[in-house]
Amino acid sequence: MAKAVVPVIDISPWRDGDPAARRALAAEVDQTCREIGFMVIGGHGVDPGLIDAVETLSRAFFDLPLEEKMRIVRPAPDVTRGYQPFKAEVLARSRGADAAGDLNESLMIGPVDTTDAPYYSAAAAGKHFAANLWPERPAGLRQAYESYYRVMDALAIDLMRLFALALDLPEHYFDASVDRSISRLRVRNYPAPEIAPEPGQLRASAHSDYGSLTILKTEDRPGGLQVLGKDGAWLDVPHLPGCFVVNIGDMLARWTNDRWVSTLHRVVNPPLDRLGESRRQSVVFFQNPNYDAVVSCLPSCADPANPPKYPTTTAGGHLREKFLSTQQAIAYVD
Numbered sequence: 001m002a003k004a005v006v007p008v009i010d011i012s013p014w015r016d017g018d019p020a021a022r023r024a025l026a027a028e029v030d031q032t033c034r035e036i037g038f039m040v041i042g043g044h045g046v047d048p049g050l051i052d053a054v055e056t057l058s059r060a061f062f063d064l065p066l067e068e069k070m071r072i073v074r075p076a077p078d079v080t081r082g083y084q085p086f087k088a089e090v091l092a093r094s095r096g097a098d099a100a101g102d103l104n105e106s107l108m109i110g111p112v113d114t115t116d117a118p119y120y121s122a123a124a125a126g127k128h129f130a131a132n133l134w135p136e137r138p139a140g141l142r143q144a145y146e147s148y149y150r151v152m153d154a155l156a157i158d159l160m161r162l163f164a165l166a167l168d169l170p171e172h173y174f175d176a177s178v179d180r181s182i183s184r185l186r187v188r189n190y191p192a193p194e195i196a197p198e199p200g201q202l203r204a205s206a207h208s209d210y211g212s213l214t215i216l217k218t219e220d221r222p223g224g225l226q227v228l229g230k231d232g233a234w235l236d237v238p239h240l241p242g243c244f245v246v247n248i249g250d251m252l253a254r255w256t257n258d259r260w261v262s263t264l265h266r267v268v269n270p271p272l273d274r275l276g277e278s279r280r281q282s283v284v285f286f287q288n289p290n291y292d293a294v295v296s297c298l299p300s301c302a303d304p305a306n307p308p309k310y311p312t313t314t315a316g317g318h319l320r321e322k323f324l325s326t327q328q329a330i331a332y333v334d
């Protein structure tokens with residue numbers, strides 16, 4: 001078996017290429033999503049100044065005293081808003097495994113442009129449009145996060161168009177499923193370790209993402225992101241300045257009838273001789289489709305020899321189960 005790799009893909013032809021260049025790009029994406037489901041993308045057009053602002057303001061937030069951060073603590077396991085303290089989550093629980101608490105803390109927000117339309121307040125919306133919780137400091141964080149959310153939302157919609165083409169579907173196939181999405185922006189801070197981890201404890205335990213796709217901005221620090229290759233070996237994901245890591249989540253794998261793979265990944269602990277430089281932050285945008293988006297086998301992903309494997313579901317129901325499964329009870333006891 002060929003050794004798996006996470007390829008680096010320039011997506012600029014998607015925006016300014018001719019139809020042949022766009023088709024070639026879509027074919028490369030299809031191949032990558034069949035094999036590993038992870039890619040590093042350049043040519044995305046996102047303003048580096050905006051990325052920098054989000055990173056700098058986030059670092060300032062995580063440097064605040066714990067009591068101050070706790071003023072906006074995540075209110076409940078099924079409300080993905082606010083501050084999640086260090087070790088309060090175990091991502092591996094989403095797959096029934098267990099471990100000691102993941103060695104990161106995080107700040108997360110949901111959609112920023114909700115309206116009075118019944119869609120946003122209907123009972124079926126559940127907690128997916130819960131109000132965002134904003135810290136008083138640092139000044140400017142809210143504005144930067146809201147801007148970044150909008151830019152990521154647009155990029156994710158555009159990537160779903162590229163994905164549609166890669167799946168032999170009309171370019172706008174997914175538009176109506178992702179235009180009022182229940183996506184999330186989450187910034188994770190992985191402090192430099194002060195004590196040895198417990199056995200099996202990681203910065204982020206092995207998991208696959210839950211939604212349609214993830215756009216990840218990482219930092220090049222010891223103790224980084226790895227993905228599990230089909231040969232069973234963990235591979236480091238390359239870090240290229242200015243690029244994003246894009247991966248597909250469980251929902252897209254299910255939608256494609258497993259033509260595409262949602263790959264296990266983790267963030268490992270830094271080596272003991274590099275602890276001092278190991279503080280790491282990642283900015284993660286999870287695109288989750290509209291809560292009422294119906295996820296049933298795509299027409300291009302089944303045939304008589306390969307019938308649909310999964311029952312039809314909705315995006316909202318699928319996600320709520322995943323959010324609930326990963327939370328440590330201790331985080332919500334005061």
Ligand SMILES: O=C(O)CCC(=O)C(=O)O
Nearest residue numbers: 188204218225267282284
């Ligand atoms: O920090 C990272 O590089 C990855 C984080 C991650 O996998 C996640 O938040 O789902």
Ligand SMILES: [Fe+2]
Nearest residue numbers: 207208209265
């Ligand atoms: Fe992840």
